[in-house]
Amino acid sequence: MSDATVSEPGHRLKPLTPAMLRELSVRSDLKGAARSIGHYAVIVLVGALIWMVASRFGVLWALPLMAAQGYFVAFLFMAVHETAHKTAFSSRSLNLTVGYLSAFIIGLPYEYYCLFHWDHHRYTQDPDKDPELIVGAKPTSDTQLAVAYSGLLQVAGRLWLMLGHAVTGKVIVPWIPENKRATIVTEARVYVALYALLLALSLWFSSVLLLEVWIVPLVIGQFFLRPYLYAEHTGCDRTRSAFQNTRTTYTGAIVKWFAWNMPYHVEHHAYPSIPFHALPKLNAIVDGEIVYRGRGYVATTRETFAWFRRHRQSDQAN
Template sequence: MTKSMALPVAPSTQREHQEKTRGSDFSELSRRIAEAGLLRRRPFYYTVRFGLVALALGGCVAAFLTLGDSWGQLFVAVALAVVFGQLGLAAHDLAHQQVFSRRRPSEAGGLLVADLLLGMSYGWWMNKHTRHHANPNHEGKDPDVSPDILVWSRRQARKARGLPRFVGKHQAALFFPLLTLEGLNLSFSSFRALKSSSVKRPALECTLLVTHFVLYFGGLFAVLSPAKALLFLAVHQGLFGIYLGSVFAPNHKGMPMIEEGTRLDFLRRQVLTSRNVRGGALVDAFMGGLNYQIEHHLFPSMPTPALARAQVITERYCAELGVPYHRTGLIASHREALRHLRSVGEPLRAPAEG
């Protein structure tokens, strides 16, 4: 089984065998994880982590106001892109109730960080991300692999028309340039989602989003000349999008796609479609713990600092079961993802190359 091929549909006899022999596999892993104490809350860790991010955000704002109409603001734009990336990771952890065990404080924190500080709808993203976790890399159920500008399978490539068809031919080369628009795309999608049922509090989220952009654009054009403000916007939002894409793309892109009708138990569905990224403390901080993507998908509410220990337990357990467990370096993970994008776009290039 290669990393980019779809998982086969299990015949009915295989399905019955899976249900009998694999039903308790995740339960056993869950028992080992619980016995290791890896599901308990880590309030001190999150107090320190979120406190440092808040200080960094405050520092960026202070530097912005101090520098005034200066080209030195481009350095602030770079720093603020990193801070926004960390805010996105904080919103992610809040959404998964890693920080608080109860829904209300988790939601309140998520609305504050996502809507007010980032300009992204918490309700819309939460709905989308929950569906992704339930069916990762499932063409019909995972919104993260739904065909849009990019295509994620050869089946999608053959059906692509218009702009997706053109982009799909060169999507591996265009992937990182397109990521520069991801921050703005998240904000645009957030406003568009306010009309849908995926957002339970549209009035509140609309107010928070509008407040964010009034402060953001108002601050830019009040302090900077129009040319500097637009350049600040381009640098900040472009690098923010690349940061987000660099964190999320290695997790599943290039891993097996699940076809309709495929039957997998929970443990195998999450492990086979996810990729871990190794690299030590620096990568852990850069990716906010999402480099332990397999463990995160198996235990979404597990606090970030527990993931490293959970990784050792999970990898050993998968070896016992004979379940493939994929872990690679950061550069290699991007190489695999880009190779997958180029491969699935081949049907769009075939006529020209033939």
């Protein structure tokens, strides 16, 4: 994999015809419901198994199930992402319902994320404007890089930011426009209040249920989610073209299903109006144009980790 470079002019793609774009952009309540209900059904099923195993044999015996649950819960991020684009369903109300619920479960305020993600699409790979490149400290050692790949720092950072919004009533991050800041503060306060209520109820009933089926799995799940997210753009070019600044990773059907087809990430960035269920068909059309291709997430994680190490060492040398 080559290092990120500034590439001008951008990659030129023969565009989809208007008819093709219209056909691929059709949204479906049925397909959105099937994916979201299926995803949540797996979480409920595995959560019930965790509760039964932990109650009968002890929590240690439930750890493998908790790790699996972590993957399924953390990847609700994909439901948040797709509903932020309002493409998961044709119904706006369904997009908002699934989006708000999924965002609450993963601790990522929905309205905040929508604005964050809007700027990510506008300024992909721009080191001064892409929020994904701005947020968080840059690792200065292999240990810090490994911690970054755990995803724990990123989760702690966004929870701390949410708490700051709730407590101070101030929003200063540049991707939140002035006219939206009151909404973000209100949203943060609602989230914090609901989390506090759930904590109080758990203490009142002396219950560790939410800890076992939700909180601990969500933490474990970051070890799966963060390498996946780094695969999307790390090492790609700094250009306006989605076919150069983004990576599509070719992986198995199960990963694609729980990731809502977002491994087809070049396709998504090139045509963000096209819903998740049409991305495989879009891939068949534009596959030959894709510059950065990941061959599975294990191999791609090795590549992105190596890329971060090279650039850190280069920066330290300078």
